Amino acid sequence: GAGVSQSPSNKVTEKGKDVELRCDPISGHTALYWYRQSLGQGLEFLIYFQGNSAPDKSGLPSDRFSAERTGGSVSTLTIQRTQQEDSAVYLCASSPTLGAANYGYTFGSGTRLTVV
Amino acid sequence: GNSVTQMEGPVTLSEEAFLTINCTYTATGYPSLFWYVQYPGEGLQLLLKATKADDKGSNKGFEATYRKETTSFHLEKGSVQVSDSAVYFCALRGRGSYIPTFGRGTSLIVHP
Secondary structure (H helix, E strand, O other): OOOOEEEOOEEEEOOOOOEEEEEEOOOOOOEEEEEEEOOOOOEEEEEEEEOOEOOOOOOOOOOOEEEEEOOOOOEEEEEOOOOHHHOEEEEEEEEOOOOOOOOOOEEOOOEEEEEO | OOEEEEOOOOEEEEOOOOEEEOEEEEOOOOOEEEEEEEOOOOOEEEEEEEOOOOOEEEEOOEEEEOEOOOOEOOEEEOOOOHHHOEEEEEEEEOOOOOOOEEOOOEEEEEEO
16 A cells, blocks of 8 residues: 555553554565554554564563564554553554665554553 | 663744754664654654764755764754644664664644
């Protein structure tokens, strides 16, 4: 697509429920990143993909968080048994390639998750 | 590890005032440096970048110069507009690093 698309744009869920957040990157972009932006905080790195592979999962806050990417395209971030501290805006970004240091990133508009 | 430090906001200015948002970084080697802007309710957009020392990135009247000697990448604009009100993020990407590092963001509020 023309840009990075994220869905849903807003999600309100009850504590303890599972949620899935979707990211559709720019066509042909091999690198995909997930970040979390909490109120008053900066961007917290969660995970990145090169193709379908996620070499470094150390940024995920807990084992309730998981992510996958299929077909080198769409990625899904899943949060199990949501807690109130999971409330944040989840941002996805993509880049043409992982290796070149001078590429910027194209971000989606984010999914605002509210756990009540 | 890599880190980015930005001045805390909010920065409040009147229209047509001069803007400076400070950004300093810590990184090994020579990273690429970026400024992103986030308008209300939207995702981050790349504003400008510089990939080597003394490079000047510019876009939409904004400028930033890659200063290796002071490890800084300050954002400047000569005359701000109300439409520039947004949150500005400084970021770096180290050579050989796959994880970009962002500052905490600086909110800019421009009054008519």
